[in-house]
Amino acid sequence: MVVRGVMAGAAERYFRRPLRCACRQRHASAREKTMATNDLIYDVGVNDGVDSAYYLSRGYRVLGIEASPVLAAKLREKFxxxxxxxxxxxxxxGVADDDGSAEFWMSDVTEWSSFNKDVASRDGTPHRAVHIATRRFSSIVxxxxxxxxxxxDIEGNDRCCVRALTEETAPPYLSIEMSHKDGGVDLNLLDALGYRHFKIISQVTRAQPxxxxxxxxxxLSGFPKKALRAAIKRTLGVRSSHGRKFPLGSSGPFAEGTPGRWRSVSDVRGLWAFLKEFDERTGKNRLGEWFDFHAKR
Structure with missing residues (x-):
């Protein structure tokens, strides 16, 4: 009963505030087009193509980058x-530090395919090695x-892309998967590139934590835990945009379409530190969700 009361009180306080964002988000599309330097989006780590399809539906041109030969063949047919x-x-x-070729681990859970064998084999998932072509991200830009x-979102190699950018080649908006272990390194790199506004967005609730x-x-566990996350997603997160729902596994909204206010690098570093400590204290499976850094110059 105590947990239920605390949950209800906290939920009521926080669920009311973001409703003010709804009106602002209705005008996100117009603001994006006004601020855009061009109509191009990079989808680095296309996987099943759900993000690429969303960007195309918004009228953008898309450059998709996919390391998996199996997925790439399906994507060529799909698009x-x-x-x-x-x-x-x-x-x-595959995006790497050098042009050439490298060993790449194909996972049966496609979004876990990676240059890192440990990532591809999470939870004992079947995996196999193939050799693929690699390119420096700077040469692609x-x-x-x-x-x-x-x-x-390239499973452990996101930082390779960030390191390849300069102040001249850094895009107005960028998102990468947050590292629970050393996300502070990525925040330092992004700050050095001139990014001044940040958000952390949950890949489960599509809300700021x-x-x-x-x-x-x-x-919580079981149904109460699922119910709380569903309530957070319904009130704080973004479930759909422009008539398209965001399924589990998609990156969701981008740029000014992301929920909540932009924060300073110091604020987001503090939030990342909280998530890191929380993850270490409760265990990965207990936390049970992943997050993205969204950055704006």
Whole structure:
């Protein structure tokens, strides 16, 4: 009963505040187009193509980068009309520090395929090695230009993309998967590139994490835990945009379409430190969710 009362009180306090964001988000599309330097988005780590499809539906040109030969073949078929019309370009390469080739681990859980064998074999998942072509991210940007937004989710190699950027080639908006272990390193790199506004967005609730609610979440299990996360997603998160729902595994909204206010690097570093400590204290399976850093110059 105590947990239920605390959960209800905290939820009521926090669920009311973000409703003010709804009106602002209705105008996100217009603001994005106004601030855009171009109409290009990079989807680095395309996987099943759900993010690319969303970006295309918003009217952007998309450069997809996918290392898995199996997924790349499916993506060429899926986006054949867009490729033919010049709206979609697919690079079948892995992003690395050097041009050439490298061993790549294909996981049966496709989003875990990685240059890192430990990532591909999580939870004993079957995996196998293949050799793929690699490219430096800086050479890709040099060839295709600086995008309006760049989504990076390549299982352990996100930092390779950030390190390859300069103040001149850093896009207006960027997102990478947050490292629970050393995300502070990525925040330092992004800050050095001139990014001044940040958000941490949950890949489960598509909302910014609220420490008090996270603590309650850590006390729950089973249905109460699912119910709390569903309530957070419904009131604080973004479930759909422009008629498209965001399924589990997608990166969700981007740029000004992301929920909540932008924060300073110091504020986000503090929130990351809380999540890191919480994850270490409760265990990965107890926390049970992953997050993305969103950055704005």
């Amino acid at each position: 054949e009309p867009d490729i033919r019309e010049g709206r979609y370009t697919l690079l079948e390469v 040099e060839e295709f230009g600086v995008p309006f937004y760049c989504k990076v 609220v420490p008090s609610l996270m603590k309650i979440d850590g006390m």
